[in-house]
Amino acid sequence: MLTKNKLSALKRLSDENGIIGALAIDQRGSLKKMIAAASSNFVGDEGIVRFKELVSEELTPYATSILLDPEYGLPAAKVRHSDAGLLVAYEKTGYDAAAVGRLPDLLTEWSVRRLKEAGADAIKFLLYYDVDEDEKINDYKHVYMERVGSECAAEDIPFFLEIVTYDAKYDDVASMEYAKAKPHKVIEAMREFSKPQYKVDVLKVEVPVDMNFVGGFTQGETAYSQEAAAAYFKEQSEATKLPFIFLSAGVSAELFQQTLAFAKKSGSAFNGVLCGRATWKNGVAPFAENGEEVGRAWLKDTGKKNIQALNLVLKETATSWFNKVTGSADERFLCFRD
Numbered sequence: 001m002l003t004k005n006k007l008s009a010l011k012r013l014s015d016e017n018g019i020i021g022a023l024a025i026d027q028r029g030s031l032k033k034m035i036a037a038a039s040s041n042f043v044g045d046e047g048i049v050r051f052k053e054l055v056s057e058e059l060t061p062y063a064t065s066i067l068l069d070p071e072y073g074l075p076a077a078k079v080r081h082s083d084a085g086l087l088v089a090y091e092k093t094g095y096d097a098a099a100v101g102r103l104p105d106l107l108t109e110w111s112v113r114r115l116k117e118a119g120a121d122a123i124k125f126l127l128y129y130d131v132d133e134d135e136k137i138n139d140y141k142h143v144y145m146e147r148v149g150s151e152c153a154a155e156d157i158p159f160f161l162e163i164v165t166y167d168a169k170y171d172d173v174a175s176m177e178y179a180k181a182k183p184h185k186v187i188e189a190m191r192e193f194s195k196p197q198y199k200v201d202v203l204k205v206e207v208p209v210d211m212n213f214v215g216g217f218t219q220g221e222t223a224y225s226q227e228a229a230a231a232y233f234k235e236q237s238e239a240t241k242l243p244f245i246f247l248s249a250g251v252s253a254e255l256f257q258q259t260l261a262f263a264k265k266s267g268s269a270f271n272g273v274l275c276g277r278a279t280w281k282n283g284v285a286p287f288a289e290n291g292e293e294v295g296r297a298w299l300k301d302t303g304k305k306n307i308q309a310l311n312l313v314l315k316e317t318a319t320s321w322f323n324k325v326t327g328s329a330d331e332r333f334l335c336f337r338d
Helices: 004-012 029-038 044-062 074-078 112-117 135-155 176-193 226-238 253-266 277-290 292-317 329-336
Strands: 020-024 065-068 085-089 122-129 159-165 202-205 244-247 272-275
Touching: 020 044, 020 244, 020 292, 029 044, 029 277, 044 065, 044 074, 044 277, 044 292, 065 074, 112 122, 112 135, 122 135, 122 176, 135 159, 159 176, 176 202, 176 226, 226 253, 244 253, 253 272, 253 277, 253 292, 272 292, 277 292
Parallel strands: 020 065, 020 272, 065 085, 085 122, 122 159, 159 202, 202 244, 244 272
Antiparallel strands: none
16 A cells, blocks of 8 residues: 555646546657657757746646656746646656667656656656566666666655557567567556566556557557457456556557547546657647747647547546555545545
């Protein structure tokens, strides 16, 4: 069972029903590239900071919480809606493509204590993981995550572990080959990091299939029938007793919403989302090309519609995490009443 402080923090990150409808904009290098690609002028650090602020100002009134990075995102944390909780990323952005194993790396100038003092309700760490990679590489990652989990436990703050899977043998995660391998990669990673030594409180994970290869969701070649895909969603849900939420992985808002409906129909007891690019990525170009006023207008209109549509889907599909972290209904009442 979670500590009282962790329960209170999770409540701040969720709605009153125990559903997490969080907005993610902790991208750093990738967001810089998106802004640079859309603008003929060099925007620099000021542009990435300002775009995050606009997203926070305009969209957190409709989110239960927001995920930001401490490098560019703390100004955006200060302008979020008063009811929105705050998750803060603890990892360096990206990974060294020249090195083997996509090894994790902390932001050296930060600690969990300092992030908590900066206002974080929870700590998020992104781990790239291939369950079938060399044992030495995975042992290194296991020990690394034990350290992060222990640091969060010492500060009595929730630890959200984001797992992005890959296959060391395939460079293209959008390929048919990887689509066939993905269910095994995602589900076994969840099993591993649900073990108590990692002290993970919430898993942030991919859906177990590539929906672009599911029959009925594509007009091209398929890797799984809808029945097979549904079975993978069910197996994923049963692979952990921890609360888990889905990441959007950059798919369109429409496909992400359809995916959540499919997950619910398949029997997945997921507990919400941490949705990033599916909500705001098409607002980058208006901001970069035409300035803040146009970017804000896009967020007020399309961005707001995206997140409100997602919220409606969440109400119909997501499951409360209350049952996963407490015992009886009486205990839940005592934990969550104001």
